[in-house]
Amino acid sequence: MSCSIPQRCARQLLREPFQRGSLPIFLAPAFSPRTQCFSTTSPAQSRVGGAALSIPPEVSFKLIDIPATLSRTRGKDIPKFVAEIKGPKGEMSLNIPSFVNITHDEAAKKASLSVEDTTVPHQRAMWGTVRALLQNHILGVSEGHVCVLSMVGVGYRATIEDKASTVQPAYPGQKFVSLKVGFSHPIELGIPQGVVASTPQPTRILLEGVDKRIVTQFAAEIREWRRPEPYKGKGIFVNGETIKLKAKKIK
Known part of the structure; x- marks a missing residue:
């Protein structure tokens, strides 16, 4: 099978040593050896770690x-x-x-x-x-770390209880967050040690603590019981979290 003239020329240029004078100007960058690295950023400083x-x-x-x-x-x-x-x-x-x-x-x-x-x-x-x-x-x-949880939904409520009927206390004096989020029974979650929980409103939960990891992890566990859904906008939102609503599927 015979090759076309442009294909034979390209193969011949690849076999022969590169000579800039034998190529058109617009083809020279494609056949020239790469001399510049992909990344030009300096590896000497970290944007976060370098800040005092x-x-x-x-x-x-x-x-x-x-x-x-x-x-x-x-x-x-x-x-x-x-x-x-x-x-x-x-x-x-x-x-x-x-x-x-x-x-x-x-x-x-x-x-x-x-x-x-x-x-x-x-x-x-x-x-x-x-x-x-x-x-x-x-x-x-x-100053302490704070997480604010907002509950959006009909009948959604939260209270702080001293005792729980479904969960055993992990340490003396442990309190529990009781959630009413559409289930047939209340959800009881033990408050971790070092975290202070309060309900300034029935649909608001305020978590305060020294360790940010523990505070945010407990907020994520509460949110997991009613993650925000995109059709009606119901759920438990953490720290001003927003969600984009989708159009309803109409058949």
Whole structure:
């Protein structure tokens, strides 16, 4: 089977060494060797990890060394020291990986983070993660974290009860959130330790706590019982969550 003239010319150009003078100008970029990398961003700075931490005056920020005998973590994130953060709302601690360095300026109430090798992907990923966790801890011990749940639906109600008939308390003095969200029986959920729940309105649940992870996780567990649906707009919404309504399916 014979090839057309343009196909034979293209094959001949690919076999022969590249010569810029033997090609038209508009074909030169396609046959030239690639000399530029796909990404031109500098791997030296992290947008989140490079930002300095502001420590309020009422918050105590300390770095405590961990002896090697007490460090049981294996893998890349072996902690070398722990950050101890205390404030008016409580105290928290965070294990810092060995490749993360923290410079604490007590006079200026600032702390900055850096990593040993910015070209290692795992270190760059943990750079911003550790900084975000420290920021959440500082905000938690100074002001606290809040989640507001709004219940939208006919007959949807929530109350805070001292006792529950379907759930056993996990610790002494535990309270329970009782939900009425369209089931034939109330839903009773135990409030985690360190979280304070209240109902300023029958259709509003206010969760407060020092640890952001625990507060948001409990809010997600409550929301899971009635996730917002897109046809009638009913459900449990967290922190001003919105949903786009769909048109009803009419046959």
